[in-house]
Amino acid sequence: MLEFVVRRLTTLAATLAVAALIVFLVMEVLPGDPAEVMLGLNAQPDTLAALRAQMGLDRPAPERFVSWVLAFLSGDLGISYTYDVPVSELIGERMVVTLPLALMAILFSTLIALPSGVLSAMFRGRPADTIIMGIAQLGVAVPNFWFAILLILLFAVTLGWTSAGGFPGFEDGILPALGALLLPAIALALPQAAILARVTRSSVIDVLGEDYIRTARAKGLPGGTVLWRHAVRNALAAPLTIMGLQFSFLLAGTVIIENVFYLPGLGRLIFQAIAQRDLIVVKDIVVLLVAIVITVNFIVDILYAWADPRLRNGGGNV
């Protein structure tokens, strides 16, 4: 297992380095002069020169890349051109919204998907299965931002139970803040839950056909024990992997959902940074999100190998 972890850690470091290089090349080298991209064609020469100096564009690209990576690793992400504050400070402020939102979405998705998937597998071919899988099929097809708008239409416009967007902050208490994240989290969770329920169902059905389940039934174990203790437990590996893979889509989803609900999170920050052509902020957030995706996939790989020793020798590397 240790050898597997070391091997995967090496791959993780290499992937992170190459991903950072790609982001750097796309954002700083391909445009020619990123300062000109940020300020536009009508920029004053002295403003342009000042920005070039701030971004260190007078130095060669390889040197800039290395110093950017080293600074990034030490937590120094540079100063935002638009906000004139450290990017790390901006990200920290916005993470307070995005992180609970993503965690709530994962929680809702899991709470909806796992029982639905198991229930559907238990009643395979019966009306309950058809209804659950029909809803899941719809859930995969409905865009989360449209679902978000429908939620606003129902709960804010028609019923008037909640506001149509915005975030009060945690200063006024945790409950109002989490309340403002409730609808966005539900909207984010829907497609993830639909996919996860389908995977869970298929995984539980596979396990229910295994010999050891037949043996457990033959020796007279109650149905519930067979299902929850033997089948579901062993069927969780596939849904867990999918949850890891879904994380990147969830992060991407926050960019849209935060804009639907006007939440001051990381997704809205990146959107505003694009509108203001603040490449310093865009570059840092993109590389941060990519690093999060790669790291989450690494953790899932390790957990999966821990659960299934066959994968440690590269068996799952297809």
Added chain:
Amino acid sequence: MSEVTAVGYIRHRAGFWRRAMRHPGFLIGGAISLLVLLMAALALVWTPYPVTVLNIAEKLSAASIAHPLGTDHFGRDILSMLMVGAGNSVAVGLVAVGLGIGVGGPLGLLAAMRPGLISEAVMRASDLAFAFPALLTAVMITAIYGPGTMNSVIAIGIFNIPVFARLTRGVSLSVWKMEYVTAARAVGVPPLQIALRYMLPNIASPLIVQATIQFALAILAEAGLSYLGLGTQPPQPSWGKMLHEAQTMLYFAPMLAILPGAAIAVTVLGLNLLGDGLRDLLDPKLRGTAKPPKT
């Protein structure tokens, strides 16, 4: 083609369509997809009203014979906008999936036919590309080159490349080890000819199934990007852009938000049902799991 092979081929084709006609998911999905395609094709030559001409006098009118789905805040006909939006979505889906298959397919085939360094390089590059969801790639591209349909299509297409590279490699590996491929290699058939003539027809089914799924995902991604203002730009209508414009009018014109979203959802649902149906019908392992035909 010998007589026996020709008869077998015709029977195989007839068997597919006989089973397809009894598969509700395939039929519903196929009908929806066909309808969207026809609507998109029709929009190329005709729409009830021009979509770039504003008619403020008729703004926000309710559904009527003249405007079956009403008009928007600029007085534009919603049905015409949905038709042009369908064309936009289909075009984006086709180009994005084409890019994925066109680049990812050959890469996957190459990885299967050249194990070792090339295979490893292709797979690690795929791993890396998976770390850049379409939306993040689009964010990077639009930050530099500005928003637009072409940039969003490229971003979505890039994400499709590793999907098809991995799938093609996976299914090609087993075909590459088949006896007839080994025989072709032994008699010196060039690798390109082996790939095109012997391998491609045998790996086409899973690629077609995946193509319908990626097509649906491309439509969803483009709608998301257009919603954010990073995709299709005005005055060209797109379903995502229509949703974005409708959000500010939720209190007095909710239908403006409901219709384009429903168009996206129904189209994606149709493509997903078609994909699932094709998988059931084309995968020999799943054929036995389909409901037995009623006699």
